[in-house]
Every structure is written in structure tokens, then in C-alpha cells.
Amino acid sequence: MITTNKQIKIKNIHEFPVGIGQLIQIGEEEIAIFRLSNGNVRAIDNKSPHPKGGKLSDGLVSGEFLFCPIHDWKISLVDGVVQAPDQGKVKTYPVEIVGNDLFIAL
Amino acid sequence: MNKKKLIMVGNGMAGVRVIEEVLKLNPYFYDITIFGSEPHPNYNRIKLSNVLQGETSFEDTIINNWNWYEENNIELFTGETVKKIDTENQFVVSSTGRKVTYDELILATGSLPFILPVPGAEKEGVIGFRDIKDCETMIKDSKRYKKAVVIGGGLLGLEAAKGLIHLGMNVDVVHLMPHLMERQLDPVASTMLKKELEEQGMNFLMEKATVELTGSERVEGIRFKDGTEAEADLVVMAAGIKPNATLAQESGIYVNRGIVVNDFMETSIPNVYAIGECAEHREIVYGLVAPLYEQGKVLAQVLCGGKNKAYEGSITGTQLKVSGIDLFSAGEIYEDSTSKSIIVHNEFEGVYKKVQLRDNRIVGIVLYGETKDSNRLFRMLTEKQDVSDLTSISFLQAVGQTEANDVASMADDEIVCGCNGIVKETIVKAIQSDGLTTVEQVGGCTNAGRSCGRCKPVIQDILEYTLGDSFDQTAKKQTICGCTTLSRDEVVAEIHEKGLTSIKEVMNVLEWQNDEGCSKCRPALNYFLGMVHYDYVDERNSRLVNEKMHANIQKDGTYSVIPRMYGGVTSAKDLRTIADVADKYNVGLVKLTGGQRIGLYGLKKEDLPAVWEDLGMPSGYAYGKTLRTVKTCVGAAFCRFGTQDSMSMGIELEKRFERLDTPHKVKMGVSACPRNCAESGIKDVGIVGLDGGWEIYVGGNGGTDLRAGDLLCKVKTEEEVLEITGAYLQYYRETALYLERTSQWIERIGLDHVKVVLADRIKRDELNGRMNQTLARYEEPWQKAIENELIRDTYYTKHQVTIVTE
Numbered sequence: 001m002i003t004t005n006k007q008i009k010i011k012n013i014h015e016f017p018v019g020i021g022q023l024i025q026i027g028e029e030e031i032a033i034f035r036l037s038n039g040n041v042r043a044i045d046n047k048s049p050h051p052k053g054g055k056l057s058d059g060l061v062s063g064e065f066l067f068c069p070i071h072d073w074k075i076s077l078v079d080g081v082v083q084a085p086d087q088g089k090v091k092t093y094p095v096e097i098v099g100n101d102l103f104i105a106l
Numbered sequence: 107m108n109k110k111k112l113i114m115v116g117n118g119m120a121g122v123r124v125i126e127e128v129l130k131l132n133p134y135f136y137d138i139t140i141f142g143s144e145p146h147p148n149y150n151r152i153k154l155s156n157v158l159q160g161e162t163s164f165e166d167t168i169i170n171n172w173n174w175y176e177e178n179n180i181e182l183f184t185g186e187t188v189k190k191i192d193t194e195n196q197f198v199v200s201s202t203g204r205k206v207t208y209d210e211l212i213l214a215t216g217s218l219p220f221i222l223p224v225p226g227a228e229k230e231g232v233i234g235f236r237d238i239k240d241c242e243t244m245i246k247d248s249k250r251y252k253k254a255v256v257i258g259g260g261l262l263g264l265e266a267a268k269g270l271i272h273l274g275m276n277v278d279v280v281h282l283m284p285h286l287m288e289r290q291l292d293p294v295a296s297t298m299l300k301k302e303l304e305e306q307g308m309n310f311l312m313e314k315a316t317v318e319l320t321g322s323e324r325v326e327g328i329r330f331k332d333g334t335e336a337e338a339d340l341v342v343m344a345a346g347i348k349p350n351a352t353l354a355q356e357s358g359i360y361v362n363r364g365i366v367v368n369d370f371m372e373t374s375i376p377n378v379y380a381i382g383e384c385a386e387h388r389e390i391v392y393g394l395v396a397p398l399y400e401q402g403k404v405l406a407q408v409l410c411g412g413k414n415k416a417y418e419g420s421i422t423g424t425q426l427k428v429s430g431i432d433l434f435s436a437g438e439i440y441e442d443s444t445s446k447s448i449i450v451h452n453e454f455e456g457v458y459k460k461v462q463l464r465d466n467r468i469v470g471i472v473l474y475g476e477t478k479d480s481n482r483l484f485r486m487l488t489e490k491q492d493v494s495d496l497t498s499i500s501f502l503q504a505v506g507q508t509e510a511n512d513v514a515s516m517a518d519d520e521i522v523c524g525c526n527g528i529v530k531e532t533i534v535k536a537i538q539s540d541g542l543t544t545v546e547q548v549g550g551c552t553n554a555g556r557s558c559g560r561c562k563p564v565i566q567d568i569l570e571y572t573l574g575d576s577f578d579q580t581a582k583k584q585t586i587c588g589c590t591t592l593s594r595d596e597v598v599a600e601i602h603e604k605g606l607t608s609i610k611e612v613m614n615v616l617e618w619q620n621d622e623g624c625s626k627c628r629p630a631l632n633y634f635l636g637m638v639h640y641d642y643v644d645e646r647n648s649r650l651v652n653e654k655m656h657a658n659i660q661k662d663g664t665y666s667v668i669p670r671m672y673g674g675v676t677s678a679k680d681l682r683t684i685a686d687v688a689d690k691y692n693v694g695l696v697k698l699t700g701g702q703r704i705g706l707y708g709l710k711k712e713d714l715p716a717v718w719e720d721l722g723m724p725s726g727y728a729y730g731k732t733l734r735t736v737k738t739c740v741g742a743a744f745c746r747f748g749t750q751d752s753m754s755m756g757i758e759l760e761k762r763f764e765r766l767d768t769p770h771k772v773k774m775g776v777s778a779c780p781r782n783c784a785e786s787g788i789k790d791v792g793i794v795g796l797d798g799g800w801e802i803y804v805g806g807n808g809g810t811d812l813r814a815g816d817l818l819c820k821v822k823t824e825e826e827v828l829e830i831t832g833a834y835l836q837y838y839r840e841t842a843l844y845l846e847r848t849s850q851w852i853e854r855i856g857l858d859h860v861k862v863v864l865a866d867r868i869k870r871d872e873l874n875g876r877m878n879q880t881l882a883r884y885e886e887p888w889q890k891a892i893e894n895e896l897i898r899d900t901y902y903t904k905h906q907v908t909i910v911t912e
Binding site: 006007008009010017019020022023024025026037046052053054055058059060061062063067069070072074084085106 | 550551552553620621622623624625628647648649650651654655659661662663711900901903904905906907908909910
């Protein structure tokens with residue numbers, strides 16, 4: 001169970017497309033959600049750690065990795081770690097699927 | 107000890123080489139004085155044709171700069187000609203009246219262009235092709251005049267003609283004989299050369315004897331023996347050279363054709379030597395640089411007191427310095443009753459090779475179209491190697507020896523990858539410590555080669571050099587990416603053979619190392635599958651962001667939208683619509699793009715479908731690996747210079763090929779005349795209108811790899827332009843690496859090869875057939891997004907959610 005008390009709920013997560021990011025806006029924040037081919041769902045901050053920045057939701061998804069659309073960095077969707085030779089970390093959010101709904105802890 | 111005094115008359119390549127050799131043998135032996143008529147230090151005359159052809163600058167032709175003379179204590183008088191030699195009292199007198207005495211005197215006066223003794227030869231606008239001044243005249247005149255005539259279809263004439271074409275002039279080449287370069291080429295090779303040069307825009311007037319140059323003060327025309335005439339604003343005499351031996355003759359030195367020398371380069375007068383193009387050795391006057399350098403070595407030894415090595419003459423090889431032409435010739439060109447030939451004539455690839463043998467030894471070589479073998483064969487010729495042990499088949503093999511490796515001499519801190527600032531040492535260390543074996547791996551570890559990719563060949567060399575014998579030749583293969591060991595060609599062949607129809611299937615069957623590939627292979631496979639199968643259903647999620655979104659992502663995550671504006675032509679109505687959209691969506695920037703259209707920048711992704719709907723225009727594909735734009739000039743519709751309707755032609759091309767998937771972006775241009783306002787010379791396909799026809803240029807690039815397009819062919823009608831362009835683009839689609847621009851592709855597979863393919867009517871029809879089937883499958887992507895809710899939901903939605911607190 002997610003223990004934080006700030007959560008968002010997304011309904012009918014199974015209707016989300018596989019293999020392409022979806023952009024979630026909460027106030028000023030943007031979160032990118034990815035439904036992967038293995039059935040898992042991942043949520044990360046929609047902000048690249050690249051010094052020049054950039055958004056991530058429209059990147060190319062392969063397995064549990066995302067290729068950043070602007071600088072082609074390879075980023076783990078599991079822990080947010082940028083793969084070598086590049087360095088950095090994207091903020092990830094814990095997720096939980098309950099029934100048809102997805103809960104993301106902020 | 108008093109130094110001896112050495113004077114050299116002439117400051118050219120052959121002479122200065124002697125001085126260099128002398129200085130090498132004994133720098134303290136002589137006080138050296140050099141007289142040169144031209145106002146320049148020693149420069150590389152051979153490269154003048156490269157200067158004309160725009161490949162090098164005058165500065166780059168300098169072999170010995172002013173400092174060199176100073177550092178070696180050489181007294182140099184430029185712009186000063188020696189007028190008199192007193193061989194009795196051993197002194198010379200120059201054009202300024204300067205009198206200098208000598209112990210030893212070298213005559214290196216070179217040669218003069220042979221000016222035909224015809225009426226009018228003295229007119230303004232009649233020049234030779236010999237020195238920097240001639241080049242400067244050509245460059246200057248090309249800006250004011252249109253039509254040049256080059257007399258002489260030999261090495262010099264053809265190089266001059268090519269240079270003048272490069273300078274934008276219309277050029278006729280007049281040749282007395284029925285074949286070009288008849289002293290170096292046999293009729294077969296000569297015919298191939300002529301055809302190629304004609305395609306490059308040269309016009310030949312063969313078997314014409316010039317009898318008069320017409321005009322008032324400046325030349326205006328040329329008249330031939332058969333009564334015909336040609337217009338000429340500039341006449342370049344390149345019918346040959348004659349040794350410049352007047353000074354020697356007037357000074358009582360024996361002159362036949364040139365200044366006669368013995369095997370030690372000594373003239374008939376003691377302490378006077380001659381070398382280079384002014385000298386005649388064993389009845390031969392050499393006009394090429396290699397023998398002159400051999401003479402220089404011998405003479406330097408003689409001057410420094412050694413007569414152990416005599417000069418016994420040279421066998422020379424010839425190459426033509428015209429871009430796009432590979433040609434080599436040496437020794438005997440024509441068969442006689444005692445010689446036998448091995449001839450390989452590959453008409454398919456435009457290659458012709460002939461080796462003449464006598465008594466098991468090579469006595470003559472003619473290579474056209476491919477000259478890789480020239481060094482090897484020429485060495486066999488000069489060394490009189492017995493070839494009876496070699497099979498004639500080896501003639502077809504490439505030279506086995508690899509060329510000397512430049513990487514070894516590269517400094518550790520030399521930058522290899524300029525984009526990422528990676529030096530050689532970093533790469534070498536990474537290779538050694540991480541056991542890397544491929545260019546991709548080096549990129550993965552160091553970033554080198556990951557940006558523009560131009561340094562990849564150097565990285566390859568560093569790999570080979572660092573790994574030495576352990577370097578695995580198979581690792582040299584360029585794989586699509588790190589997910590596979592297969593190359594582009596292997597993957598495409600497997601798709602064909604095994605009938606693979608989806609990316610997933612390709613990865614499964616071909617044992618991909620990452621289940622879902624990467625950002626390199628996914629777009630590539632998506633392209634290859636679409637190229638092979640006309641009915642392929644595009645896998646949108648395997649495209650990178652811009653192609654996936656059909657808009658161009660900007661650095662802040664917003665997108666730009668650029669609608670089609672066929673041929674760069676718009677209307678007041680469309681402009682109003684664009685203005686309204688810009689207002690309505692609060693567009694951050696409205697800008698004219700480089701491709702003659704209007705871009706709207708800073709749009710939110712979720713607004714894109716609505717923006718497209720309001721615009722009501724098709725996507726300009728300004729983001730895709732596809733046809734971008736067809737840039738046009740105004741053309742015959744309005745322009746007083748326009749000879750063709752370039753706008754209509756451009757619009758037709760753009761409408762025909764829009765949306766086509768290609769290995770990389772493709773840009774086109776159509777100009778209505780050779781002034782080329784649409785910059786057709788730096789387009790992937792560039793069309794130039796002429797009176798009564800069109801020229802088609804290919805492989806041009808104005809981007810990272812700046813490259814001028816090559817003339818593919820000339821055609822008469824607009825239908826032919828469409829036909830050739832279609833076949834050309836389809837051939838590029840079918841054979842290029844993914845992300846290989848046409849400029850790189852044409853360099854890799856060869857313009858001649860492409861020409862041969864496209865010259866074949868049947869092949870052309872087949873290519874166009876496949877092109878038409880491919881074009882039939884495309885749908886307008888913006889319209890599709892407007893109509894299809896699922897596409898809008900998947901790609902252009904921003905989900906608004908609220909926080910639930912438990």
C-alpha cells in the first residue's frame with residue numbers, strides 16, 4: 001500500500017495506450033505515465049535531467065527504458081537513472097493499480 | 107673558406123627542388139641567388155587547375171613561402187627576369203640591370219604555353235594556361251563574359267575547361283585530333299572520357315584546326331579550317347607547351363627543342379646546367395613533375411661534387427585532375443605486333459583497364475573509371491617486373507596493401523570528435539580499459555561520434571590501430587545499432603527473404619539483443635519494412651518524437667507547425683488564415699523558414715489538432731525523413747532571365763513526392779536558369795532550367811556535409827524530370843543506410859554507378875513502378891488526426907487530474 005497521503009487517481013488505466021507516454025497535469029506539475037508492454041505502469045517527472053532540459057513524455061519507449069525525445073538519453077523508467085555514458089536521475093513516482101484505477105503517490 | 111656562388115634562373119617547382127636537395131646535402135656549400143619572373147614564391151603549378159575548379163586556394167599552392175628563402179639565406183629576386191648570360195666571364199644581367207656573378211648556374215626557366223601562330227592570337231582575351239596570372243585572368247573574365255573556348259583536348263586543356271565550367275562559363279573545347287588525350291589514352295578510354303565530360307557540361311569541337319581568332323580589340327570568335335566558326339569571349343590556348351630556351355640560345359648554349367643536357371644535367375657550356383621543362387634529355391622534354399624531381403636529385407649531387415648517379419630518363423604516368431574522373435595512363439598506349447594486351451572493359455560500371463605486355467613485362471597501362479591499381483601496376487612497369495608468375499585475374503583484384511595509418515602520428519591531445527570535444531587519448535584509453543571493439547561501443551563509452559558522426563571513420567582507424575592484430579575484421583561491419591550484429595544490408599535481405607512484416611517479427615527472428623530495440627534500430631526497421639512492403643502499416647510508436655507527433659518539438663516542449671506551401675507559392679487567403687491561427691493560438695513566433703514557407707512556433711501539443719483544423723492545409727512534413735520542400739525561383743512566369751517555368755515544375759515535384767518515406771530528409775530545388783536562385787546546386791535533387799531542357803543535379807547538401815551536387819543528366823521535358831527524379835529517389839530509398847543523406851550515399855556508392863542504373867530504361871521503369879506503389883499508401887497525417895479520435899487521445903491529450911487525499 002502506498003502510505004503517503006497525497007495521491008492522484010487515474011481511472012480506467014487499462015484503456016491507456018501501451019508504448020507511448022501520457023501527459024498528466026496536476027496544477028503546475030507534469031507527470032509522464034507509461035504503460036509498458038510487460039503490463040507494468042510507470043510514472044516519472046516530465047522533465048529531463050539534461051542540463052538543457054526538455055520534456056520526456058513523447059520519447060521512444062523500449063522495454064523498461066525511455067529514450068529522451070530531445071537528447072536521446074536512455075533513462076530507466078523503473079528508477080529514473082540515466083544510463084551511461086550520460087549521467088543523471090529523473091524523479092520517479094510510486095504507483096499502484098487497484099482494480100481499474102491507477103494511484104500515483106506524490 | 108669562401109662559399110661558391112650558385113645562381114638559379116627560374117623559381118619554379120623543378121628548380122627549387124634542386125636547391126632543396128642541395129641544402130639537404132650541404133647547407134654551407136653555396137651562396138644561393140634565385141631569379142623568378144613571377145611575383146610569387148615557389149608554388150605548385152599543378153594545383154592551378156584545382157584552384158580553378160574551386161577545390162583549393164592560391165595560398166594553398168605555395169610550396170616554399172617567403173620565410174623559407176630567408177631561413178636558408180637565399181637571395182630571391184621576384185618579378186625580375188634574367189636577360190643575359192655571359193658564360194665567358196660567368197655573370198648574369200637581369201631586367202633591372204642587376205649584374206651577379208656565379209660559379210655554377212642552373213637554368214630552370216620552364217616552359218611557355220604554345221600560342222598557335224594564327225592571325226588574332228595577340229588579341230585581348232587570348233591567354234595560355236600556365237601560371238597564377240592566367241588563372242586570375244580566367245576568374246576575372248568569367249565574371250564578365252559568358253563563352254570560353256579552350257584550344258587543345260589534352261590534359262591541360264581539359265583541366266582548364268573544367269575550371270572554366272566551374273567558374274560558370276559555357277565552354278567549347280577545340281581539338282585537332284579525333285580523340286581526346288590521344289597521347290595518353292586509347293580510343294576506348296578516350297571515348298568514355300569524352301562522354302563523361304560532355305555530361306559535366308563540356309562541348310567538344312573535334313577535328314577542328316583553328317585558322318583565325320576574330321574580333322576587334324578583344325577576341326570575339328574563332329574560325330576553323332573547315333569554314334565553321336564559334337563565338338568566344340575568352341580563348342585559352344592549351345595546345346601544348348614549348349621549352350623556354352630563348353635565353354640559353356641567345357647565350358650560346360646548345361638548344362634543340364629544349365636546352366640539351368647530358369645524364370648529369372650539364373649543358374654544352376661548363377658550369378651551366380639545365381633542369382625541368384626547359385631541358386631536353388636524350389631527346390625528351392618532360393612536362394610532368396615526377397621526372398623533374400628525379401633530375402633534381404641527380405643535379406644536386408653533381409653540384410655537391412658527386413657524379414655517382416646519372417639520370418637515365420623516366421617513364422611517366424599521367425592522371426587527369428578533373429573531379430569525378432578517375433584516369434591513369436603510363437607507357438605505351440597503342441598495341442604493336444610485339445605487344446599483347448590484357449583488357450577488362452566493364453561497361454556496366456564504366457570501368458576500362460588495359461595493360462600492355464611485352465616479354466612478360468608491363469610496358470603500358472591505361473586505366474579509366476577506377477585507378478586503385480595504378481600504383482601497383484606502375485611500379486611493376488617501372489621495375490620491369492616479370493609478371494609471368496601472376497595470373498591475369500589478379501588484375502581484377504583490389505590492391506591488398508592497406509594505406510599507411512595516419513592515426514599513429516596523431517597527437518594524444520588531438521580532438522577526434524569536435525562536437526563532443528573528445529581527444530584521441532580518451533578514445534584509446536577507453537578502448538584499452540573497457541575492451542571495446544566497435545565504433546558504437548566507443549560512442550557509448552565516450553560520446554565520441556554520437557553527434558554529427560563525421561569522425562566515425564577516424565574512430566574506426568583508432569580502433570584498428572589500438573587493437574592491432576587483435577582487431578576483429580568482422581567488428582568493422584557497420585551494424586544498425588548495438589542491438590544486433592547485422593548490418594543494414596543483411597537486415598534488409600532477411601526482411602525480403604524471410605518475408606518479415608513487423609518490427610517485432612524482425613527482432614524475434616533475427617535474435618535482437620534487446621527485446622524492443624532502441625532509438626536507433628526501431629525507426630530504421632520501421633523504415634526498411636515500409637520500403638520493402640508497399641502495404642506496410644506504419645508503427646507510429648517506433649518513430650522518434652517529431653515524426654510521431656507530425657510536428658517539431660522545441661526545446662521547451664512546445665511544437666512548431668509548418669504547413670505545405672507547394673513550391674514556396676502562397677496566396678493572400680492562405681496568409682490570412684495563417685495570421686488568424688497565429689492570433690487565435692497566441693503563437694510565440696511566426697517565421698519564414700529556410701525552405702520557403704511559414705512556421706508557427708511555440709504551440710502546445712494539445713492544441714495541435716485544432717490548429718491543423720483551423721489551418722485546413724496539409725502538413726509540410728518539416729520534421730520528417732521525407733521530402734521537405736521544393737524551393738523554386740519565380741522563373742519564366744515573371745523573371746526576365748527565366749527560361750523555364752520553375753514554379754510549376756517545383757509544385758509538381760512537391761505534390762508528387764510529398765509524404766514519401768526516405769532514409770533521411772530530402773530537399774529539392776528548381777531554378778529556371780543557371781543563375782540558380784533556388785540553390786539547386788546544394789539540394790538532394792536540384793533542377794536547373796535551360797533553354798529547351800533541364801539539368802538534374804544530385805547529392806548536393808547545404809548542411810553538415812557541405813557538398814555541391816553532381817550533374818546526373820540533362821533532359822528535355824518535365825515528364826523526364828519527374829521520371830528521373832522518381833527513379834533516383836527510389837534507388838536511394840532502396841540502397842541507402844538509414845539516416846544517410848543523398849550526399850553521403852552518392853559518395854559511397856558512386857555517381858557513375860547511379861548513372862548506369864538510371865540509364866537503363868527497364869530498371870528506371872521498375873524503380874518508378876515501386877515508387878508509385880509506395881506513394882499510393884500515404885494519407886495526410888494532420889487530417890487523420892482531426893478525423894480520428896483515437897489518434898487525438900493517444901498523442902495529443904493532456905490529462906487533467908486532481909489530487910485525491912485519503
